Amino acid sequence: MENLKIAVIPGDGIGPEVITEGIKVLEKAAELDGRIQFEFTQFPWGCEYYLEHGRMMDEDGIDRLRDFDAIFLGAVGYPGVPDHISLWDLLLRIRKEFDQYVNIRPIQLLNGAPCPLKGGNKEKIDMLFIRENSEGEYSGAGDWLFKGKPEEVVLQTGVFSRKGTERIIRYAFETAKEAGKTVTSISKANALNYSMVFWDEVFEEVSKDYPEIQTYSYLVDAAAMHMITDPERFEVVVTSNLFGDILTDVGAALAGGMGLAAGANINPERKYPSMFEPVHGSAPDIAGKGIANPLATVWSASQMFDFFGYSDIGEKLLQAIEILLEEKEVLTQDLGGIATTSEVGDRVAQILKGLF
Numbered sequence: 001m002e003n004l005k006i007a008v009i010p011g012d013g014i015g016p017e018v019i020t021e022g023i024k025v026l027e028k029a030a031e032l033d034g035r036i037q038f039e040f041t042q043f044p045w046g047c048e049y050y051l052e053h054g055r056m057m058d059e060d061g062i063d064r065l066r067d068f069d070a071i072f073l074g075a076v077g078y079p080g081v082p083d084h085i086s087l088w089d090l091l092l093r094i095r096k097e098f099d100q101y102v103n104i105r106p107i108q109l110l111n112g113a114p115c116p117l118k119g120g121n122k123e124k125i126d127m128l129f130i131r132e133n134s135e136g137e138y139s140g141a142g143d144w145l146f147k148g149k150p151e152e153v154v155l156q157t158g159v160f161s162r163k164g165t166e167r168i169i170r171y172a173f174e175t176a177k178e179a180g181k182t183v184t185s186i187s188k189a190n191a192l193n194y195s196m197v198f199w200d201e202v203f204e205e206v207s208k209d210y211p212e213i214q215t216y217s218y219l220v221d222a223a224a225m226h227m228i229t230d231p232e233r234f235e236v237v238v239t240s241n242l243f244g245d246i247l248t249d250v251g252a253a254l255a256g257g258m259g260l261a262a263g264a265n266i267n268p269e270r271k272y273p274s275m276f277e278p279v280h281g282s283a284p285d286i287a288g289k290g291i292a293n294p295l296a297t298v299w300s301a302s303q304m305f306d307f308f309g310y311s312d313i314g315e316k317l318l319q320a321i322e323i324l325l326e327e328k329e330v331l332t333q334d335l336g337g338i339a340t341t342s343e344v345g346d347r348v349a350q351i352l353k354g355l356f
C-alpha cells in the first residue's frame with residue numbers, strides 16, 4: 001500500500017467547505033481502490049490567520065510543506081485583507097518557492113453540465129490549458145516612482161526567460177504527444193514586441209522537435225473569440241501566465257461555471273510538492289451557508305490521482321461527477337439544484353461505490 005502525505009490548506013470563505021468534501025472523496029476512492037492510504041495534515045493559514053498573526057502563513061511555512069507529497073488547497077482571500085497580500089503571501093509564494101511552473105486547467109464540458117453555447121457538447125469543448133505559472137506578466141517585477149506626485153509612474157514588467165518559456169512549451173508538447181493531440185500557442189506578438197515575439201520564436205523552435213504534432217498559433221484576442229465561436233479547434237493549449245488566467249475563466253464559463261473549474265500547479269520534476277485547488281476563490285457572498293459547489297475541488301482531487309500515477313482512479317472521479325450531473329438530483333444552486341455542499345460530496349462518494 002502506498003502512503004501519501006497531503007498538506008491541506010482549507011483557507012478562507014468556502015475554501016474549508018469544499019475541501020471537506022474533497023477529502024471525503026479522496027478517502028472514499030482510496031478505500032474502494034485499496035492501493036493507497038492518505039495521511040492528511042491541516043494548516044490553518046489564510047486571511048483569518050493573517051488578522052491574528054500579521055502574516056498569511058507561519059514564518060517556516062514553506063519548510064513545513066516541503067516534505068509532503070502534495071498540497072490540497074481550498075481558496076484564499078477575504079474582505080478586510082487586501083487581495084494582493086493574500087495572493088502574494090500564500091498562493092503565489094507556494095507556487096514560486098516550489099517551482100510549480102505548470103498550471104494545468106482541464107476545460108471539458110461533461111455530460112449534464114450547463115453550457116451557454118448552443119449545441120455545446122463534450123466532443124466540441126475539450127481543451128487542456130497549460131498555463132505558464134512562474135514568470136511572465138505575474139513575475140512581480142516593476143517599480144512605483146514618485147508616488148502621489150504629478151509625475152507618478154508605474155512599471156509592471158513581464159519576465160520571459162528562455163528556460164521558463166522553453167520548459168512550459170516543451171511540457172505542452174510532451175502532454176500532446178502522450179494524448180495524440182494538437183498544440184495551440186496563444187500569444188500577442190503584434191503588440192508585445194519583445195516578450196511575445198520571443199515566445200513565438202521559442203514555440204517555433206520547440207515544435208521542430210515534435211514534427212508529428214500539428215500546431216496552431218493565435219493572437220490572444222482572436223483566441224478569445226474562437227473559444228466561443230469554434231471551441232473545437234483547441235486541444236492542448238499553451239500560453240503565458242496572464243493570458244492563461246483570463247482565457248481559463250472564459251473556459252470555465254464554457255464548461256459549466258466556476259463550480260466545475262479545477263486546476264493543478266505542477267512541479268514536473270517532483271523535487272517539490274505540487275498543489276491542487278479549485279480555480280474559484282473564497283466566494284464571500286455564499287460562504288458559511290453550506291451551498292458552495294464542491295465539484296471543482298473533486299475534479300482537482302481527480303487531477304491529484306492522475307499526478308500520483310493512478311489515472312484510472314482519477315477517471316472514475318470524473319465519471320462520478322458526470323453521473324451526478326446527468327441524474328440532476330443532487331446539485332447545488334449554481335447548477336440549478338437545492339442540495340448542500342456535503343450532500344453533493346456524499347452523493348459523489350456513493351456513486352463511486354458503484355464504479356470500483
Ligand code: NAI
Nearest residue numbers: 075076077078083258259279280281282283286292293334
Ligand atoms: P470567487 O471565485 O470567489 O467568486 C465569484 C462568483 O462565483 C461568486 O458569485 C461566487 O459565489 C461564485 N462561486 C465561486 N465558487 C463557487 C462554488 N464553488 N460554488 C458556487 N458558486 C461559486 O471570486 P471573487 O468573488 O472575485 O473573489 C473572492 C475572493 O477570493 C477574493 O478575495 C479573491 O482574491 C479570492 N480568490 C482566490 C482564489 C484562490 O484562492 N485561488 C482565486 C480567485 C479569487
Ligand code: MG
Nearest residue numbers: 245246249279
Ligand atoms: Mg483567475
